[in-house]
Amino acid sequence: MPRYYDVRHVAGEATSIDIDNGVIESASTSFFDRAVVRVLGPSGWGVVSVDNYRALDLDRFIAEALVLADLTGERVELASAPYRVLPVPPPSDDPRQFGIEEKTQLLSGVEAAARGPSVRNTRAVYTERHETVRFASSEGVEYAYELGRSGFNVLAVAEENGVVQMGYERRHAVNGFPLRAGVPCGEKARETAIALLGAKAANGGRMRVVLDPELAGVFAHEAVGHASEGDLIREGNSVLAGRIGERIGGPGLTIVDDPSLSEFGFDPVDAEGVATVRTELVRDGVINAFLHTRETLAAVGNGQAGHARGMPGEVPLVRMSNTFIENGDSSYDECLSECRDGILLIGSRGGQVDPGRGMFQFNAEFGYLVEGGELGGMVRDVSLSGEILGTLHDIALIADDRRMHQGYCGKGGQSVPVGDGAPHLLIENAVVGGSGHD
Amino acid sequence: MDTIDAILKAASARSDEAEVYLSTGESIGAELSRNRVRIGQAGYGTGLGIRVFQNGRVGASSTNDPSRWEACLDAALAAMRLADPLPWEGLPAPATLPSTPLAFDPSLSLEPGTVADLLASMQSGAASHPEAVVTAGSAGLAHSHVEVANTHGLRYTETETHASCSIEAIAGTSTGYEFVSSHSLDLDPAWVGEQASFFAAFGVGGEPLTPADYDLVLSPLALASLLEAVFIPALVGRNVHAGRSRLADRLGETVTDPRLSLYDDPHRPMGPGAAWFDAEGVPTRRLDLVRDGVLEAFAYDLRTAYRYGATSTGSAVRGGYGGAPSIGFHTLVLEGPIADVMAEPAVYVRSIVGAHTANPISGDFSVEVSNPCIVDGGAFVTPVRTAMWGGNVFDLLSRIEGVSTETRVVGEMVLPALRVAGQHLVG
Numbered sequence: 048m049p050r051y052y053d054v055r056h057v058a059g060e061a062t063s064i065d066i067d068n069g070v071i072e073s074a075s076t077s078f079f080d081r082a083v084v085r086v087l088g089p090s091g092w093g094v095v096s097v098d099n100y101r102a103l104d105l106d107r108f109i110a111e112a113l114v115l116a117d118l119t120g121e122r123v124e125l126a127s128a129p130y131r132v133l134p135v136p137p138p139s140d141d142p143r144q145f146g147i148e149e150k151t152q153l154l155s156g157v158e159a160a161a162r163g164p165s166v167r168n169t170r171a172v173y174t175e176r177h178e179t180v181r182f183a184s185s186e187g188v189e190y191a192y193e194l195g196r197s198g199f200n201v202l203a204v205a206e207e208n209g210v211v212q213m214g215y216e217r218r219h220a221v222n223g224f225p226l227r228a229g230v231p232c233g234e235k236a237r238e239t240a241i242a243l244l245g246a247k248a249a250n251g252g253r254m255r256v257v258l259d260p261e262l263a264g265v266f267a268h269e270a271v272g273h274a275s276e277g278d279l280i281r282e283g284n285s286v287l288a289g290r291i292g293e294r295i296g297g298p299g300l301t302i303v304d305d306p307s308l309s310e311f312g313f314d315p316v317d318a319e320g321v322a323t324v325r326t327e328l329v330r331d332g333v334i335n336a337f338l339h340t341r342e343t344l345a346a347v348g349n350g351q352a353g354h355a356r357g358m359p360g361e362v363p364l365v366r367m368s369n370t371f372i373e374n375g376d377s378s379y380d381e382c383l384s385e386c387r388d389g390i391l392l393i394g395s396r397g398g399q400v401d402p403g404r405g406m407f408q409f410n411a412e413f414g415y416l417v418e419g420g421e422l423g424g425m426v427r428d429v430s431l432s433g434e435i436l437g438t439l440h441d442i443a444l445i446a447d448d449r450r451m452h453q454g455y456c457g458k459g460g461q462s463v464p465v466g467d468g469a470p471h472l473l474i475e476n477a478v479v480g481g482s483g484h485d
Numbered sequence: 486m487d488t489i490d491a492i493l494k495a496a497s498a499r500s501d502e503a504e505v506y507l508s509t510g511e512s513i514g515a516e517l518s519r520n521r522v523r524i525g526q527a528g529y530g531t532g533l534g535i536r537v538f539q540n541g542r543v544g545a546s547s548t549n550d551p552s553r554w555e556a557c558l559d560a561a562l563a564a565m566r567l568a569d570p571l572p573w574e575g576l577p578a579p580a581t582l583p584s585t586p587l588a589f590d591p592s593l594s595l596e597p598g599t600v601a602d603l604l605a606s607m608q609s610g611a612a613s614h615p616e617a618v619v620t621a622g623s624a625g626l627a628h629s630h631v632e633v634a635n636t637h638g639l640r641y642t643e644t645e646t647h648a649s650c651s652i653e654a655i656a657g658t659s660t661g662y663e664f665v666s667s668h669s670l671d672l673d674p675a676w677v678g679e680q681a682s683f684f685a686a687f688g689v690g691g692e693p694l695t696p697a698d699y700d701l702v703l704s705p706l707a708l709a710s711l712l713e714a715v716f717i718p719a720l721v722g723r724n725v726h727a728g729r730s731r732l733a734d735r736l737g738e739t740v741t742d743p744r745l746s747l748y749d750d751p752h753r754p755m756g757p758g759a760a761w762f763d764a765e766g767v768p769t770r771r772l773d774l775v776r777d778g779v780l781e782a783f784a785y786d787l788r789t790a791y792r793y794g795a796t797s798t799g800s801a802v803r804g805g806y807g808g809a810p811s812i813g814f815h816t817l818v819l820e821g822p823i824a825d826v827m828a829e830p831a832v833y834v835r836s837i838v839g840a841h842t843a844n845p846i847s848g849d850f851s852v853e854v855s856n857p858c859i860v861d862g863g864a865f866v867t868p869v870r871t872a873m874w875g876g877n878v879f880d881l882l883s884r885i886e887g888v889s890t891e892t893r894v895v896g897e898m899v900l901p902a903l904r905v906a907g908q909h910l911v912g
Contacts, residue, residue, distance in 0.1 A: 067723075068728070071567060071568050072569075073543070074564055074568060075546050075560060075561070075563075075564035075809075076546060077546050077560070078546075078556065078557060079548070079549050080549045091522065091523045092523065093526075094527070095526070095528070095529075096530075098531045098532075098549035098550070099531065112527075114597075115513075115515075115597065117525070118600065118601055119521070119522045120521045121519075121523040147563070147567060148567065168729050170727070204728055206728070210847075211731055211847050212844075213845075248849065249851075251696075251873065251875050279620075282518055282620040283519065283620055283655060284621065284655055284660070360528075362526070397841055398839060399841070399842075401838055401855060403620065403655045404658050404659060405658055406838060406853055406855075407838070407853075408838045408853035408873075409839065409842065410842030410843075427844075427847075428844050428847070428875075429851065430842060430873075432839075432871075432873050478911065480851030480852070480873040481875050
């Protein structure tokens with residue numbers, strides 16, 4: 048007999064439209080149906096992932112998973128945790144009210160807006176996904192909900208005298224339809240690509256930097272979020288392990304993960320039936336809590352469950368959802384003037400972290416030199432790296448203009464939608480990378 | 486009549502041509518948490534992909550559920566009507582292909598005991614550097630079966646086996662990671678464990694680095710991540726003709742050091758993407774992309790080839806179960822001038838944090854080096870605390886000093902370590 052089992056079944060459809068240099072390359076809908084059955088044996092987990100799940104087969108999958116659980120030697124315990132399903136916010140603008148033809152036309156408008164002088168390639172991609180999630184466990188927890196996400200990205204590639212640069216914009220929403228107002232994104236991608244043709248490569252070195260809200264959100268995600276994940280803490284693979292209560296940054300710095308917010312990383316309930324709640328990873332500069340599943344909460348403590356997320360058919364892991372730095376009491380103008388000489392970094396091309404080593408890296412889409420507290424010339428290919436334990440102390444100013452951005456985060460081969468956000472930040476002594484040498 | 490025939494029959498009544506791609510797979514695996522097995526897993530996957538063609542328009546759809554093929558076909562036909570027409574000269578007719586399996590090991594069966602043995606051998610390898618402890622690891626075995634068929638009577642099948650294992654270790658705040666994957670059970674899990682714990686243990690107490698230009702030795706892992714982010718996409722026909730490749734106008738020109746060659750070798754036995762036919766049923770062949778530094782070819786699938794007056798290079802691949810075909814590679818091999826790359830002082834770049842943030846068009850990057858260390862006289866001498874590296878992928882391939890004799894498989898590539906001169910590092 049299993050000590051516990053649950054089954055999470057996700058079925059739905061995904062639409063994608065791809066317009067490349069004015070040609071509708073594809074506009075199609077596909078269907079998916081996957082489930083994961085988890086069973087707790089005498090020691091650890093046995094898990095079976097299946098396509099085309101039929102509830103009739105559950106007993107067979109439980110039996111098979113119990114056999115697989117015999118491979119394990121780690122005694123897994125589950126902490127008890129509150130159950131709750133939040134109402135899914137009603138669509139602000141439901142993409143399903145439009146046919147795929149109308150969506151293709153709208154996307155075409157976004158793509159056309161990215162064209163211009165020196166622009167030699169434009170591409171726009173729309174994605175829409177609707178899921179029905181059904182969950183049941185041996186503890187009697189049962190729920191079902193439907194959730195939709197849609198969004199688009201647009202790319203402009205400009206070329207002049209052998210220099211090739213790109214501008215890239217994306218907008219995604221949970222239960223919304225950002226494509227309807229997408230044309231300005233196409234224009235912005237074009238403007239960025241063309242402006243970057245005249246930008247200089249950034250010089251690497253230590254300097255003061257100002258991060259825009261998008262990049263500062265990625266900073267929170269990479270520098271603090273991953274290292275706060277309970278599975279990494281349990282494995283001893285995070286520099287934050289054992290540091291609850293320690294000061295990591297100045298007063299006024301609060302970093303939060305909140306899957307209950309209706310931003311892009313929203314979950315009405317987590318992937319093991321636990322209520323989703325706000326968790327303050329850092330509160331007023333002090334390490335306050337970790338992100339947990341029921342298993343890692345039992346093993347590690349300090350924090351709360353409700354942060355289990357998984358792709359359809361995959362084992363849920365400890366994941367971030369909506370991760371952000373709370374507003375401070377400074378302003379963007381003050382960040383710039385206090386920066387005096389440095390770089391303003393804008394937008395994100397992604398990042399990565401080694402949580403055990405405590406090193407992170409992320410890349411801006413572009414930047415501007417700051418000279419005497421004023422914006423100077425544009426720079427390209429500028430990145431920032433640092434050490435988790437030192438960098439947060441170097442945050443000198445936190446503005447009051449937080450915005451959230453949407454992206455996808457990969458871990459253990461699984462990609463989940465996330466929201467990242469922050470106000471503008473001024474950071475002292477940052478390690479900036481760039482390919483410039485002058 | 487089986488499902489594939491039923492789909493092709495129904496599709497040919499409603500379109501000029503149709504293609505069905507059916508993949509199924511089974512897997513078994515287990516994961517370590519620290520030094521104990523925490524989870525045992527099995528998976529059963531199915532993917533059905535349908536493409537239909539009419540007057541140069543193509544539509545595609547996919548599903549996990551072959552019994553719902555009618556809805557999938559309707560969706561593919563709807564997509565076809567929406568797509569813009571492009572030059573199209575038809576799906577391939579059947580050809581006679583060798584029947585020898587290229588990526589199949591009959592002795593690889595999905596046994597829990599084999600998975601347990603892989604994990605145990607990795608752990609014992611890791612124990613050879615006791616300063617380091619294992620944080621996580623995994624091992625897995627899989628069988629996959631693929632069938633591609635079209636309305637011209639083409640129907641090919643292929644069965645593959647897979648085995649893989651990976652492990653992470655830490656000593657203080659120095660981390661190490663290693664993995665291996667193969668189509669057979671010839672892998673060496675003890676070596677995987679030993680490598681991960683060696684890099685974790687060796688990296689303890691790294692020295693600061695003076696910002697300057699250095700010679701670097703890129704491990705195959707580091708080289709793979711830079712090639713994947715920039716150089717490989719620039720060889721994809723669709724990117725080339727869409728204006729997203731810096732190599733677009735350079736066919737016949739020298740684009741790397743004249744001693745470097747890069748080719749796709751789909752028939753290399755047990756190569757990572759070994760196959761006699763591609764995802765559209767086009768017979769595969771060796772494709773010389775860069776020969777002695779000269780750019781010789783780009784990769785094409787049928788659609789991009791017809792569109793731009795080229796020939797398919799048999800380079801269509803599919804990601805996951807039922808994914809639509811796109812241009813990719815089977816077994817990319819990089820060859821260069823053999824040298825003792827670690828003989829002279831250099832900074833060894835084991836892997837890179839943030840390679841995916843490189844600018845895919847210009848090739849410029851600025852990344853953090855994982856496990857940097859000084860090498861000299863063929864040995865690892867001193868660990869380096871941190872190193873941030875800014876450069877350009879196209880430039881660095883023109884500044885190489887040599888490559889190692891030993892190669893390894895990383896993703897779909899077979900790569901040596903590569904020594905490159907004059908790269909700027911910031912400590």
